[in-house]
Structure formats: structure tokens, C-alpha cells
Amino acid sequence: MIVFPNAKINIGLNITARRPDGYHDLETVFYPVKIYDVLEAVESTELSFEASGLGIPGREEDNLCIKGYHLLKRDFPNLPPVKIHLHKNIPIGAGLGGGSADAAFFIKLMNQQFKLGLDEEAMMGYARKLGADCAFFINNKPVYAFEKGDEFEPVNLDLSAYAIVLVMPDAHVSTAEAYRGVKPAQVNETVYDLVKMPVTAWKRQIRNDFEAHIFNDHPVIRGVKAELYERGALYASMSGSGASVFGIFESTPILQHLEETCQVFYNM
Numbered sequence: 001m002i003v004f005p006n007a008k009i010n011i012g013l014n015i016t017a018r019r020p021d022g023y024h025d026l027e028t029v030f031y032p033v034k035i036y037d038v039l040e041a042v043e044s045t046e047l048s049f050e051a052s053g054l055g056i057p058g059r060e061e062d063n064l065c066i067k068g069y070h071l072l073k074r075d076f077p078n079l080p081p082v083k084i085h086l087h088k089n090i091p092i093g094a095g096l097g098g099g100s101a102d103a104a105f106f107i108k109l110m111n112q113q114f115k116l117g118l119d120e121e122a123m124m125g126y127a128r129k130l131g132a133d134c135a136f137f138i139n140n141k142p143v144y145a146f147e148k149g150d151e152f153e154p155v156n157l158d159l160s161a162y163a164i165v166l167v168m169p170d171a172h173v174s175t176a177e178a179y180r181g182v183k184p185a186q187v188n189e190t191v192y193d194l195v196k197m198p199v200t201a202w203k204r205q206i207r208n209d210f211e212a213h214i215f216n217d218h219p220v221i222r223g224v225k226a227e228l229y230e231r232g233a234l235y236a237s238m239s240g241s242g243a244s245v246f247g248i249f250e251s252t253p254i255l256q257h258l259e260e261t262c263q264v265f266y267n268m
């Protein structure tokens with residue numbers, strides 16, 4: 001069976017508190033975007049994993065698909081071994097949740113292929129154990145996320161009338177590095193309320209708390225955001241912990257200059 005895990009962007013991201021478990025409470029809106037990995041799992045005689053496309057750093061046994069397999073196997077001992085192939089397109093260290101999407105789609109795939117009988121809530125439970133971002137990709141619809149980023153409230157947000165462009169500069173930011181640099185602070189108005197405003201008003205109101213220190217460490221990312229505004233973006237922001245930056249435009253812009261140094265994905 002083959003599935004196509006997609007990426008997400010964060011519209012607004014406020015880090016509100018440091019938690020006793022070392023994680024942070026945050027509030028953000030997750031919005032799915034149309035850039036996809038390709039993930040296949042077929043029944044086999046032994047568990048195996050191979051990857052193509054973008055190189056994935058780290059050991060094979062730490063890949064979130066393999067971790068997902070072991071997690072399910074603990075509760076479903078009769079789960080047969082599978083041969084996994086992952087073709088990686090979603091940039092890594094990008095704040096696009098690519099690894100988390102693979103993990104969540106892997107759980108959905110196994111549930112369907114081997115009739116595990118898990119409902120959405122149960123699959124989210126497994127996903128939360130693999131990463132804070134993972135549970136979002138089970139339902140994969142725009143949501144307001146809070147606590148560790150793994151509790152959700154649906155939001156009525158449809159950006160399909162706009163052209164979303166995603167830019168990945170030559171910089172990678174690890175999520176743990178990004179969290180180490182922020183000072184949590186409570187918010188006056190939540191992103192849940194702020195996204196109800198017209199997109200043209202977002203620029204003055206909706207912030208990503210990671211930007212300040214990540215821009216200082218990686219000025220190239222600040223430059224990308226500035227250029228998106230120069231090219232007419234109604235709203236532009238780093239996604240999640242970076243390094244990718246998205247722009248929301250009225251119509252598809254021409255970003256020739258950025259294309260010289262960055263990967264640019266149009267019509268997301």
C-alpha cells in the first residue's frame with residue numbers, strides 16, 4: 001500500500017510556557033500544504049527500511065516510520081514484518097513536519113492494511129508518542145493546536161483562494177535548537193482568534209516566536225521573509241522552527257531571485 005504524507009505550515013506560533021517535562025506549551029494554527037513524500041509498506045519476511053530522494057540524517061532505526069512500527073507491534077504482536085520504502089521530498093529541518101507526517105501516515109497505513117481497528121483518537125494516541133507534531137497529521141485538517149502542540153480545536157480556515165509559496169533557504173534548524181532560544185510568554189489574543197481576521201491584517205498581528213533568535217543565527221532566513229513581502233506577499237512567516245518560510249499571495253508571484261539560492265515550491 002502506498003500513501004502520500006504531506007507537509008504543514010504554522011500560521012502564528014506562540015510559546016507560552018515551559019513545562020515540567022522539559023517541553024513547551026505553545027499555541028499555533030496548523031495548515032496542511034501540498035508537498036508530499038511517498039511512503040510504501042508491503043508485507044514481507046522481515047522488517048526492512050529503505051529511502052530515496054532527499055538524504056535523511058540519523059540512523060535507520062531512529063526513522064519515525066520504524067519507531068511507529070515498533071510502537072504498534074508492542075500492542076499488536078501478530079503484526080507481520082513489512083518492507084518500507086520512503087521517498088523523501090519534504091525538506092528536512094524545515095519546520096514543515098515532514099518526519100511527523102511520515103510517522104502519522106505510517107500508522108494510518110498499518111491500521112488500514114492490517115485492519116487493526118484503531119479509530120482516529122486511538123491513532124492520535126500512538127502518534128503523540130512519536131512527536132508533538134505527529135497527531136495533527138492523523139486528521140490532517142486545519143486546526144488550532146495548543147499544549148505541546150498535540151491538542152486540537154478545529155478552525156474554519158480556507159486559504160485555497162490564495163497562492164501559497166514555500167521557500168526553503170540553504171539553512172537547517174533543528175527543533176530542539178529552536179526551543180532552546182525562546183523565552184515563553186503568555187499572549188493577549190490567541191492565534192485561534194487572530195486567524196479570523198482577513199489575511200491582509202495578519203502581518204501586523206500574527207507572529208512566530210522562533211523568528212527573532214533564529215533570524216539572528218541564520219540571517220538568510222530573515223532575508224527570504226523580507227523578499228516575500230517585497231514581492232507582494234499579504235502575509236509571510238517562517239514555518240514552525242524554520243528554516244522554511246511561506247508567503248501568502250493574491251496570485252502566484254515570480255520569485256526568480258529567490259530561486260537562484262533557495263528551493264521554491266509554488267501553489268501549496
Ligand SMILES: C[C@](O)(CO)[C@H](O)COP(=O)(O)OP(=O)(O)OC[C@H]1O[C@@H](n2ccc(N)nc2=O)[C@H](O)[C@@H]1O
Pocket residue numbers: 010013022023024025026028095097100130131132133134147148149175176179240241
Ligand atoms: C516547532 C513545531 O513544529 C511547531 O509546530 C513543533 O513544536 C515541533 O514538534 P516535533 O518536531 O514533533 O517535536 P518533537 O520531536 O516532539 O520534539 C523535538 C524537541 O523539541 C522540543 N519541543 C517540542 C515540542 C514542544 N511542544 N516543546 C518542546 O520543547 C523538545 O526539546 C523536543 O526534544
Ligand SMILES: Nc1ncnc2c1ncn2[C@@H]1O[C@H](COP(=O)(O)OP(=O)(O)OP(=O)(O)O)[C@@H](O)[C@H]1O
Pocket residue numbers: 056057058059062063064065086091092093094095096097098099100102103133173174175176240241242243
Ligand atoms: N521520516 C523522517 N523524515 C525526516 N526526518 C526524520 C524522519 N524520521 C526521523 N527523522 C529525523 O528527524 C530529524 C528532523 O527533525 P526536525 O525536527 O529538525 O525536522 P523538521 O523537518 O523541521 O520538522 P518539524 O516541523 O517537526 O520540526 C532528521 O534530522 C532525522 O534525523
